[in-house]
Amino acid sequence: MAPPMIRRSGWSRRAQYSLFFGFVALVAGAVLGLVLLTVSLVAPRTFADIRGAAIDATRPIAETGSAVAATVEGLASGAGDYWDAAEQNAALREERDELRRRLIEAEAVMRENIRLKQTIGLVERSREPIATGRIIGSSQDSPRRFAVLSVGSENGVANGMPVRSSRGLIGRVVDTGRFASRVLLVSDRANVVPAKLLRTDEAVIAKGRGDGTIDIRPLEVGRNPFRPGDIIATSGTGGLYPPLVPVAKVIRLDDDGAIAVPMARPAESGFAIVEPPFEPAALASDPLGDE
Amino acid sequence: MGRRSLSSSAQFRRGPVPGAAYWPPAMVLLASFFALWPVISFRGWWPDMALLFLIAWRLQRPLAFSPWFAPVAGLFNDLVAGHMIGLSVFTFSLAMIVAELIERRREWRDYASEWLVAAILIAVAELVQWQVARLNGADVPLAANGAPIVIAVLLFPLIAGIVNWADAKRLRDR
Numbered sequence: 001m002a003p004p005m006i007r008r009s010g011w012s013r014r015a016q017y018s019l020f021f022g023f024v025a026l027v028a029g030a031v032l033g034l035v036l037l038t039v040s041l042v043a044p045r046t047f048a049d050i051r052g053a054a055i056d057a058t059r060p061i062a063e064t065g066s067a068v069a070a071t072v073e074g075l076a077s078g079a080g081d082y083w084d085a086a087e088q089n090a091a092l093r094e095e096r097d098e099l100r101r102r103l104i105e106a107e108a109v110m111r112e113n114i115r116l117k118q119t120i121g122l123v124e125r126s127r128e129p130i131a132t133g134r135i136i137g138s139s140q141d142s143p144r145r146f147a148v149l150s151v152g153s154e155n156g157v158a159n160g161m162p163v164r165s166s167r168g169l170i171g172r173v174v175d176t177g178r179f180a181s182r183v184l185l186v187s188d189r190a191n192v193v194p195a196k197l198l199r200t201d202e203a204v205i206a207k208g209r210g211d212g213t214i215d216i217r218p219l220e221v222g223r224n225p226f227r228p229g230d231i232i233a234t235s236g237t238g239g240l241y242p243p244l245v246p247v248a249k250v251i252r253l254d255d256d257g258a259i260a261v262p263m264a265r266p267a268e269s270g271f272a273i274v275e276p277p278f279e280p281a282a283l284a285s286d287p288l289g290d291e
Numbered sequence: 292m293g294r295r296s297l298s299s300s301a302q303f304r305r306g307p308v309p310g311a312a313y314w315p316p317a318m319v320l321l322a323s324f325f326a327l328w329p330v331i332s333f334r335g336w337w338p339d340m341a342l343l344f345l346i347a348w349r350l351q352r353p354l355a356f357s358p359w360f361a362p363v364a365g366l367f368n369d370l371v372a373g374h375m376i377g378l379s380v381f382t383f384s385l386a387m388i389v390a391e392l393i394e395r396r397r398e399w400r401d402y403a404s405e406w407l408v409a410a411i412l413i414a415v416a417e418l419v420q421w422q423v424a425r426l427n428g429a430d431v432p433l434a435a436n437g438a439p440i441v442i443a444v445l446l447f448p449l450i451a452g453i454v455n456w457a458d459a460k461r462l463r464d465r
């Protein structure tokens with residue numbers, strides 16, 4: 001054993017001083033941390049540039065890592081698919097036939113929809129996505145739920161923009177670097193999404209629970225309107241999220257609301273689309289990007 | 292051993308490896324990058340690796356770090372892991388302070404008490420993080436903090452083992 005394991009300053013005045021000043025330095029560090037923390041809490045935008053730069057700097061590592069993980073996962077699931085190809089083939093064929101029938105129905109409904117909209121004079125604004133990126137990381141050691149996206153302000157991404165995948169809503173942008181950005185997931189506790197129950201059109205509030213599920217409450221208190229399997233979609237209220245993006249699927253009821261799982265699981269979807277805010281004014285007026 | 296070291300030049304290669312003093316800080320900073328591990332997780336049960344390495348080194352070698360290192364490593368960890376700026380600056384410094392206070396009152400060291408101290412430091416840091424998330428609008432129930440704390444505490448002996456091995460390696464102790 002080279003240096004001493006237990007520190008005893010003994011009678012040496014010098015050793016006592018150095019221990020004392022070391023302790024003072026630690027306390028100063030803690031106080032500095034508290035000050036920085038208070039600033040981040042009170043004025044979340046103060047460190048936006050530094051945080052953006054940090055996401056940019058760590059992007060190559062995150063991206064390489066996620067590419068390796070995707071390859072390994074692909075090999076594993078690819079081998080599994082090969083294993084029961086025959087059974088899968090039959091199941092997929094059946095599913096395809098079913099989907100074809102649905103598609104024809106959907107097309108008919110869509111045409112009817114267009115006709116109805118023309119009659120009442122509703123104009124659909126076309127919504128071009130701002131950027132498409134990959135999800136390359138997530139917050140793993142904190143109670144908050146964030147994901148890192150491989151597009152940033154270079155691609156036109158700005159704080160507050162809604163992010164979705166082909167399957168449903170993922171969240172909204174809260175930190176923007178030049179080449180990467182951080183997304184507050186719908187399953188985060190601080191993320192509240194105005195939504196509606198697709199089956200009855202009833203207005204509900206979707207709030208993350210921090211553990212990968214979402215808490216759904218009806219706006220009007222009364223009978224519990226939910227059933228397991230119900231789909232929750234955005235309502236467009238508030239102007240940030242575009243309407244009718246699927247958010248979650250109810251899995252279980254509790255006393256006056258329900259627990260749901262997000263439709264878009266960031267781990268599976270991989271790709272994410274950044275969209276402009278539904279009403280551009282929603283971003284200008286409101287400091288939605290907390291943190 | 293004696294004869295072999297006499298006949299070879301092994302005896303001249305004893306003592307710490309060059310740059311041995313930088314191993315602990317370097318390992319803590321590198322551990323921050325565990326936050327970029329490519330698993331998209333839903334619960335955030337991964338332990339804060341930088342904190343675990345910091346505690347493990349601090350308990351292994353009380354003089355492993357300069358006092359100013361804790362806040363610097365904290366800032367680095369905040370930036371890499373995307374925590375609120377200042378969170379790890381505070382928790383890392385706090386862990387060092389508590390470790391210092393406990394150490395002054397401790398009469399002897401053994402495996403179990405070392406682990407207990409680490410568990411206390413981990414729990415304090417997790418609770419600070421929970422409180423900060425609460426102030427920031429993410430009101431996670433306290434019970435949800437149990438799992439991450441337990442996972443981190445159970446992982447600590449492994450980290451302590453790695454640190455112990457690295458310590459022996461850098462000092463050419465074995």
